[in-house]
Amino acid sequence: MKLTHRTVTLALREPFSISRSTDKTVDSVFIEIEHDGLIGYGEASPQEHYGESVESATAFLADAEALLWDDPFALDEIEARLASLSGEHAAKAAIDMALHDLCGKLAGVPVWRLLGLRRVGPPTSWTIWLGDPDDMARRTERVGDRFQRLKLKLGAGDGLDVERVRAVRGVTALPLQVDVNEAWELDEALENVLALGGLGVQYVEQPLRAGHDGGARLKQESPVPIYVDEDVHTLQDVTAAAERAHGVNLKLAKSGGIREAVRMAYAAKALGLGVMLGCMVESSVGIAAAAQMASLCDHVDLDGNLLLGDDPWTGVDFVDGVQIPSDQPGLGVHEALSRTG
Numbered sequence: 001m002k003l004t005h006r007t008v009t010l011a012l013r014e015p016f017s018i019s020r021s022t023d024k025t026v027d028s029v030f031i032e033i034e035h036d037g038l039i040g041y042g043e044a045s046p047q048e049h050y051g052e053s054v055e056s057a058t059a060f061l062a063d064a065e066a067l068l069w070d071d072p073f074a075l076d077e078i079e080a081r082l083a084s085l086s087g088e089h090a091a092k093a094a095i096d097m098a099l100h101d102l103c104g105k106l107a108g109v110p111v112w113r114l115l116g117l118r119r120v121g122p123p124t125s126w127t128i129w130l131g132d133p134d135d136m137a138r139r140t141e142r143v144g145d146r147f148q149r150l151k152l153k154l155g156a157g158d159g160l161d162v163e164r165v166r167a168v169r170g171v172t173a174l175p176l177q178v179d180v181n182e183a184w185e186l187d188e189a190l191e192n193v194l195a196l197g198g199l200g201v202q203y204v205e206q207p208l209r210a211g212h213d214g215g216a217r218l219k220q221e222s223p224v225p226i227y228v229d230e231d232v233h234t235l236q237d238v239t240a241a242a243e244r245a246h247g248v249n250l251k252l253a254k255s256g257g258i259r260e261a262v263r264m265a266y267a268a269k270a271l272g273l274g275v276m277l278g279c280m281v282e283s284s285v286g287i288a289a290a291a292q293m294a295s296l297c298d299h300v301d302l303d304g305n306l307l308l309g310d311d312p313w314t315g316v317d318f319v320d321g322v323q324i325p326s327d328q329p330g331l332g333v334h335e336a337l338s339r340t341g
């Protein structure tokens with residue numbers, strides 16, 4: 001199999017702020033794996049926070065090509081060979097996506113069917129990024145009825161996070177989820193979760209920094225379910241997550257692809273944990289790949305492609321707040337026709 005890749009800078013519709021950063025553009029690495037006249041597509045969204053970059057991902061891809069050999073269905077063997085190259089989960093995910101795309105195309109079925117899963121999962125949340133309480137409420141009003149649930153980014157460090165949720169709650173009846181991206185200290189978290197319990201918040205994502213030793217106590221005392229994201233990357237993290245959380249947020253860019261994320265979903269269910277499926281800011285390639293397994297999950301947060309000003313790919317249908325994967329073979333993704341003619 002032949003692997004090629006290119007890096008593309010994707011512009012966001014509007015700057016996107018979370019507790020640790022503000023972004024106007026993101027870089028994605030798009031890959032193609034060619035086999036027998038067919039092409040499988042994948043996307044890597046390397047995260048600086050996890051020590052990955054476009055440079056480290058592309059260096060990994062250059063080394064990985066020689067380990068693919070010639071059978072795209074040999075997913076287990078390929079994964080074992082790639083494990084000899086450490087880290088680079090985003091790039092590993094891109095390869096996993098492209099191999100699944102190829103397998104689906106060879107079998108003539110969409111990946112969700114290849115996996116034996118249902119096509120349609122829960123509705124996606126829409127992210128209201130971090131801003132002042134009033135600003136977040138105004139942006140919430142503009143969302144209208146396109147989405148069935150909202151995820152609020154919190155963690156400004158100004159003591160106004162509960163106010164933010166109250167302001168947004170004042171303008172919408174939609175289910176609310178909040179993501180703190182590791183920004184709260186334990187005392188703050190213990191206090192805030194009590195207040196959020198009264199505001200109809202479905203769950204609080206990653207309130208404490210990854211590995212914080214107050215996680216178990218927070219889980220015990222919180223009236224609102226705690227989900228972890230930065231705390232859980234691959235299958236080996238799921239058991240420890242059960243001590244500090246009621247659920248886990250799976251992302252292909254962390255797990256290294258669909259295969260590991262499916263294993264994590266079942267492991268989480270076995271431990272009585274809720275399963276959420278998230279994403280990075282990425283194009284319809286990455287979102288289509290994740291959407292293939294959305295039906296396995298209790299909560300879905302796959303709005304990454306909808307945050308882009310000009311998604312270079314198509315392949316996911318957004319219908320009544322739900323991200324529906326294609327019924328075409330493989331991932332069903334295609335390059336969008338140029339809008340500039």
Ligand SMILES: [Mg+2]
Nearest residue numbers: 179205206229
């Ligand atoms: Mg998160």
